[in-house]
Amino acid sequence: MTQTAVDFSPTLQVVTWLLLALLSLVLFFRLLTRFFIKSDRYIGYDGLFILFAFVFAVGESVTEIIPPGAIYGRDIGSISPTQLQSGIKDGYARDILFLLSLGFAKLSVTSGLMILSPRRPTQLVIKTTTLTIAVWTVSSVLIAALQCGAQGPWASKAKQCIDIVAFWESVSIISLLLDITLVAIPAFIVFPLHMSLKMRLVVICFYSARLLCIVPTIFQLIYTPRLADDNFIWSGFAFYLSMQLVQFTNISTACIIYFWPFLRSLQTGLIFHNKDGLKLQYSLTKMRKLGSKDSGNSALALNQAARDRNDYVEITTEISAA
Template sequence: MLSALRRASAEAASPLPTGIVVTDSNLNPILQMITWLLLALTALMLCFRFLTKFFLRTNQRFGWEEVFITSAFLSGVGESVTFLVPAGTIFGKDSGDISGAELTAGLKVQYVGELLFILTLGLAKLSVCAGFTALSLDTEHRRLTSIFASVSIAWTVVAFVGTAFQCGASGPWEGGDLQCLDKHAFLYYVTISNIITDIALILLPVAVILPLNIDFRARVVVLSFFSVRILAIIATAFQMTYIPRLFEDNFTLRSFPYYLSAQFVQFASISAACAAYLWPFLRSLRSGLFAADKTGFPSPYALSKLNKGVRKDADVDMSAGNSSRNRDRSNYIKITTDNTVTTSTRSHESKPHEPIGTEAYMKGW
């Protein structure tokens, strides 16, 4: 009996947990934490893109492609803020713990977040289309890209206007007898059409890049980066499965997976538009101080002798510490980051019209 009283007094004296606590009726802290994490990762992907675009390459300008992706990022930041402001704390919380004023304020920020979410996806798609337009010089490919850009603009306008005027001139948070469209069917239309356009964005680079005269391995690498958009398709499919929960009684808590998947859709859409720029950035990090373009540091190395009449013991002098003084540098190739091979002297047997670095030119050695 005495031990039980001591145990009860110790439990009463122990401090209660402080800070943010995740319970079965309050999952909003998880939503806010993941929103912050995905927002930081999105900003990091955008920084990688701009770093590759303007610092690892030369003569690059801030064009429409950058305007669209920057606008998409800013819209995505605004959409994420709707889950981080005090009014957005109702998402993931039991409706029994939410007052009427809190619910109204939460529905208002949800309305703004839905509009910004559609803008983010549409601008990210247009950024990819602008990049393909600058990449392809073929008229047929440009026409194909223009058609898809028009489809993306049409999808964005229809989804934005339908969301903005879903209840006419009234807001969906207002009470009374509102005449609203069938939001259940409209959300299915938005998500399904979003998946279709994302699939087209994966097939579009196949039509543009495959005909290019580049190495097969390079094609596979480039197309794999464009195929990152499949993550957005998977996230959108998960989001679509949770649409019915938005119309349940306790929708603020039951729709937690829908709100969470929406953040992943937004992150994957922006990241897919920036993923193609990761390959030049990763190549620039190779050892040897080589950059992704022709601005790397040239490094001359003696690979092999070119004249047949050179003494065999000359190769031994290459490893000697003082061999650089006795070496005939005219017999070596200088390797630079350019695509051509330059030499210090030219054979008298080469024809004048043969360009330096070609196979016909090298036969004269």
């Protein structure tokens, strides 16, 4: 190892451990909100997708922590050919797991958006985005798996493999565009609604947290050309570190919107009293202010508004009374 080739592998492994621990905590709070505060007794598609994303993220993190993965961040001259081959095999599995984790995290977001608005044009946009994410995920995984044809990248010559730099650049660019779309859709739905500006900003801010995914993705895009270096396992350290951050932000921001019922329950002190819980409903479009004097007329008006599903959006949180 040269004097300038500092061993970055311990840093990469420590960051991976830390992000995995934080990710486990975020997912725990999401499950806590759904099963205990909202009293949901089932997991929807968004919950299944985020669980799949987390499982793949755990697998990806393990590949970075186990001994074969310790070559990334080290100078290539300091490791044996056997270690290099084992490390490339490890990186091959890591890349596929990373892409699967990324894809399922984005699918979880679109699945959650499906219930945000029943309007047909909005549903069409969400379904189109979901299909795009699915196609992007499947195609990226297949390309990564078959990047050197029938052989693995550890047993093939460079000329027999795809341009790995161009591949990861395309993955990052499409991921950026999809994240921007996943922020624009809820903002487009919520901002024109007839509700207080403060409430609209709160809802949009929760969904806009996905913009945090853009920063590490840009860094990953910047450092992607280093994968073409002869000493790529050392010079590509920033790329591999950005990969961990991209994975963490994609999954964690998909869970942030579910913190809203948890935070509201803390503010009101309404936690864990009865089994059924107290339902707080927020109608977000075309809801007139109802007088409090005539409760019968108010209930009738609410039922009438609920029947009009064309321009009706509702966010429901369930919290338990103290």
